[in-house]
Amino acid sequence: MKNSCRLYSPKRLTEGLDAPTRPAAVRHLGALFIGIAVFGSGGCTVLGAKPWEHDLLAERAMQVSAYPIEAGMDDHIYFSKEASSGGRSFAGGGCGCN
């Protein structure tokens, strides 16, 4: 019989939950540079996660706009020292410093 949840026997039971799964970091980094073709394929069920798998994505660190002030200040500094702009979002107010 395969126990996929841990059942302590006959020790004290404190947590009954699994150890976290091994991260698939290497696999994901390898796929990082997949071309644009994977996007926009309509009712694509290959990519994505089930609703109950959106847990990690809800964390602050995973938000695209996680630290808006920091991102805004970065954008402003680089805008005033370099010739490029744009990318993530609008600067939201010029400053004549470019």
Added chain:
Amino acid sequence: MASPCVVLVDTNDAFLGAEVGEIVKTEALRIEAKFSRYRPSVVTHINETAGDALQVDDETADLIDYSMECYTLSEGLFDVTSGALRGAWKFDGSGRVPSEDQVRDALRHVGWSRVTWERPILRLQEGMEIDFGGIGKEYAVDRALALAAAHTRAPVLVNLGGDLRVSGPRQDATPWTIAIEDVDRVGSATGILELLSGALATSGDTHRFVRRPGVRYGHVLNPTTGWPIADAPRSVTVHAATCTEAGLLAKLALLQGARAEEFLKLEKVRAWCVR
């Protein structure tokens, strides 16, 4: 209820123990009788009146409200009208599996969306039935414990066939020791749990199932499709504040099939599964 029921009272007073036992037994039997599917009861009356409207009492109305809430939160997976699927799925050990048409026919009498519920008036469509079996036992544990706790301040544990709840820690704040029965070897313990508060409920799929190559179909059916859940754990035990909540979470986990553990982890439920 065919499973053993136990009441434990942590006290030196034997009379108190007997009194609490009596209170719990009375309440448990009352609920069993009221919502039984076999003997004449509120539920059998509802099922016989399917097709017409009828008025129900407050307690039944509360259970119906709760069932509807569970139906909504589980997006249809938990459905007290799913009993009608027994017409298609017999689970008599023959390993026989119904045809698509048989399942489709049975499904026509299943689905909370077909019920008209405007408290206190309930109207099932003809051929439908409701069954509180999925929540009745846990509800009875909570109700019985509430009555026992109202009667005495001594720590009480109420266990109705494996679904149990404690009123608090034992005297001197020590935990209750619960032995978890081995799924395969009845009577022998596979683990020990120390409980300080709350309730435990177990949902299981062990005994009746149909095996097909590579997949085990338990007797838990998905009321939205009419087919069994594939690769569900053999049992899920959940710890929560109340037995009602624990029981529902255990059933919902079982209904996730292969993803039971993920569901429990996501909802941050203290639980364990046996596969």
Added chain:
Amino acid sequence: MQLKPRVAAPTPGVRRALAAAAAGLLAGGQAEAQEAPEDAPATTVDSALLVYHEVNRVQAIEPEVNVSHKLNEDSTFNLGITADSLTGATPLGAVPSTLPQTYVRPYKVIPLGTPVTVTSASGGSTVVLVPPPTGAKTQTLAASTIVPSNTYPLDRGFYDRRVAGHLGWEQALTQNLKLDGGVAYSKEHDYRSESAHIGLAQDLNGHNTTLSAAINYESDLSFPIGGTPTPLTQMNGDWKGRNATLHEIDAVVGITQVMSRRWLATLSYSYSDEHGYQTDPYKIISVVDPVSGQPNAQLYESRPDWRRKQSLFFDNKIHLARDVISASVRGFKDDWGIKSLTADLRYRWQIVSDFYLEPHLRYYTQGAADFFHYYLVSGEAVPQYASADTRLAKFHAQTYGMKFGVALNEISELNLRLEYYDQHGNGSPAGAIGQLQQQNLFPDLKAYTVLLGYTFAF
């Protein structure tokens, strides 16, 4: 036998509602029909203080506060205000020389006849009176700076105070469609900017895919002291040009895709169209002697009226067991001939549940604008557009940073970010004339940033 494989799953957060429903049932009252009250806080306050220090150049301090308030499940409004104070020295655009040089720019405009006490303008420059033309009602005080020999020319009197604010609104139109919009305003002593934007975001595939599109319109007014200088004319302290405007339209389209439970990717394309005054009124370009390389004239720079920019941005967030990797790449191109590439990598090392360390690396490389010249040569035809602003030159830059984050409780965080920016261009371009061969025409820019941030919610 056919088995339908997909099982609809309850949405996360079901537990709280179930607990409330069970509690309702057991209380003997009617089971709660609605979900447990949302105990997530409705108002988030995000604040930060930036201290920016360029070695031998500009220093800035900038506080900022953003408040975001959820009015109900569907609408949020946000409000932000920021101020910054810049002082220090900024490159003039002129080339260094073995001889000392004098630079002048307008400092103050006063009505004719006002008694003038000559004091020293900030940054060690002297105030001089510029003789007014006949019939003028005002006269200009100019600040005059002397740049020693063999020193990269900087305008030391540079100062700026800016105040900016923005107001925004986010509205969920349906479960999957969101509208957002906002306005922004920024003002400093010689520049004003107003902008408005509006955007839509559509979720598909069960919130796994988000398509977004937004458009922004910006209108700027440049009003340096004395008006704007006439481009490609000899530097003087008495500008006569009018205030100048700039209009910009930006459009962004993007797709954000949940690649897996642990990986979120975004691809976006933006296009900008700017029309109007894009010249920096304070920057000059030297005209040098064709043999000795000594500057013999300083002209105000000139940039085109139109600029069209495009960029493609690819961002990834990957959640490992506890840590998060953020990696992005941006490619940029415009019709001034500038091309650039940016690569940004952060690794959020979640040491314990309420403390993290985040090292950061950014690499940037850009090519020069078509009209960028380190200097002009006298005797040669003056081009229509010319600028010696090194921000338009070919260079590369690295940023190295470390961020420390402490979660004070479930909804508030204190963080500190330290960064070092190093910009390096070619200070000895091939073909440099005469004395310019021994000068550094593009000194490295090094800057330190300290950013203290505090977010809390209630």
